[in-house]
Every structure is written in structure tokens, then in C-alpha cells.
Amino acid sequence: DVKVTQSSRYLVKRTGEKVFLECVQDMDHENMFWYRQDPGLGLRLIYFSYDVKMKEKGDIPEGYSVSREKKERFSLILESASTNQTSMYLCASSPTGAPGDEQYFGPGTRLTVT
């Protein structure tokens, strides 16, 4: 089974802190994604990566950065956390962008910024 793991299920941070959310997939997938999920807004794409050291902005990249130094690991970085970044963060991976390639999601990290 494909497994996507995220470093924490729950995280509480203070405003202004630098926050790292880690995601690891074990199926040698090319693509990895970071989404955030908020009530009434559905899932929104923050960043994605289609190869090591490659990254592309999604729909809401402001306030975030990412790092992909190894194929299996994709990190989301909040340089200076703010309360409006309190959210559920979901990581996903997929083999390629071909039709039928599904995205496999991790369990999510619920981040609270106080």
C-alpha cells in the first residue's frame, strides 16, 4: 500500500514562529502536493513539486515556502506563523500527471497558531 505520512497530527505554535511540516511518501512518486483545508472553503493547493528541487506555486502560496531535497520528502515551511494560518494541512503524492493517476493523501496535520 502507498503510504503518505506527515510528521505530526496536531501542532500548536505561537505567532511569529517558524514552522516546518514534513511529509514523506514511500512509493517513489514524482509529484507531491501541499493543501490546506478550511471549513466552507474546501481544499486549496498551496504548492506542489514534480521533481526533486522543483516547486510550483499553487493557488494560495503567500506566507509559505517549500523544500524538496529528496524525492520522498516534501516540506512545507511557514516562515513566520500567523493566526490566519491555523488550518488542517494535507500532503499528497501521485506517480505522474497521467489520466488515472490518483493522489494519495496523508492523514493531515491540524496546526493551531496562537
Next chain:
Amino acid sequence: DAKTTQPPSMDCAEGRAANLPCNHSTISGNEYVYWYRQIHSQGPQYIIHGLKNNETNEMASLIITEDRKSSTLILPHATLRDTAVYYCIVRAHLPNFGNEKLTFGTGTRLTIIP
């Protein structure tokens, strides 16, 4: 990607077929219809996808109208474990990189009633 419209919530009796509608009237010729679901406290899970023909797998059936402006996801014998939010997504598959992202709306909250 084309926008989708789904009812916010639906109920279905256990053991009956659950039929979840989705409108995608602006879908273009190269866009596929995907369905995902999200069970409480988990990441989204792929269910099925199709282009213009009806599709069936071990989880569900997907019926796409001839004009492709709408589709219906059918869970043939709903169980309590099918209670989840169901997302209908349309997505283009283009030859170039950048086509991998999924745009999730707010979905349909399906509740299976014992």
C-alpha cells in the same frame, strides 16, 4: 479547470444505492471527472474517474451524461462506513507539466442512516 456544483448534503438509508450528482456545465473536451471522498479525520481518498464513458470499479460507478455537463456517482449498497464528504473534480490532462493539481470544492456531505 471547470467549476463543479454539488449539493451540500444528502442522506441515504443503509443498504440502498447512494446517488451523488455533480454539475460541470463548463467542462471542456480534455477534462476528466474525478471523485474523491474524505472520511472524518482522514485525508481524501480516490474513488473513480472518467472522461465520457460510464465507469465502474470495486467501490462505485460513475455515470456521465452524453453532453458531459453532469455526472452521478453511485455507491450501489451504501454502508455506514460510506459516511463522508464526496468531492467531484474536473481536471484537464495536458501534455505539459502543471496539469496535476486537483481543485477541490466543498463537496457533498453524505450521511448513511442505519
